[in-house]
Amino acid sequence: MDKKELIKKAFEAKENAYVPYSNFHVGAAVLMEDGSIYTGCNIESASYTPTNCAERTAIFKAVSEGKRKIKAIAIVGDSGYTYPCGVCRQVIREFNSDAIVIIAKSEDEYKEYTFKELLPYSFGPEDLENTRK
Numbered sequence: 001m002d003k004k005e006l007i008k009k010a011f012e013a014k015e016n017a018y019v020p021y022s023n024f025h026v027g028a029a030v031l032m033e034d035g036s037i038y039t040g041c042n043i044e045s046a047s048y049t050p051t052n053c054a055e056r057t058a059i060f061k062a063v064s065e066g067k068r069k070i071k072a073i074a075i076v077g078d079s080g081y082t083y084p085c086g087v088c089r090q091v092i093r094e095f096n097s098d099a100i101v102i103i104a105k106s107e108d109e110y111k112e113y114t115f116k117e118l119l120p121y122s123f124g125p126e127d128l129e130n131t132r133k
């Protein structure tokens, strides 16, 4: 996996962030199991709650193109390290509890986590397996 390339794409996506309220720009790039990469930025709303994080924008683009398994996701923000919010962690969980999460300050300065380090003891699709009819 080319981590630098993934981080670079996350920085490019950050340029498109629509953030008139927070002015906090975030970009994400998600590498799917088949090698495809989807990018996303955060998108805010005047009514605030519809705001979508960069991570979910990227993941939803991938899923809506038929992709189902995340290999890795790179996340970049305006300053320092930007960690995914709880909602985004749960969405990553849906599409692979063993994904690699890269939090980057630059292409050369990044931290890498296993998903389970960021969301241990999680609830996910397997928990509902026996409830299906």
Ligand SMILES: O=c1ccn([C@H]2C[C@H](O)[C@@H](CO)O2)c(=O)[nH]1
Binding pocket: 019, 022, 024, 025, 026, 041, 042, 043, 044, 051, 052, 053, 054, 055, 075, 082, 083, 084, 085
């Ligand atoms: O990991 C994060 C953290 C925050 N945001 C966005 C949501 C909102 O637009 C702004 C401030 O919370 O940053 C993301 O996109 N991803």
Ligand SMILES: [Zn+2]
Binding pocket: 053, 054, 055, 056, 084, 085, 086, 087, 088, 089
């Ligand atoms: Zn989020």
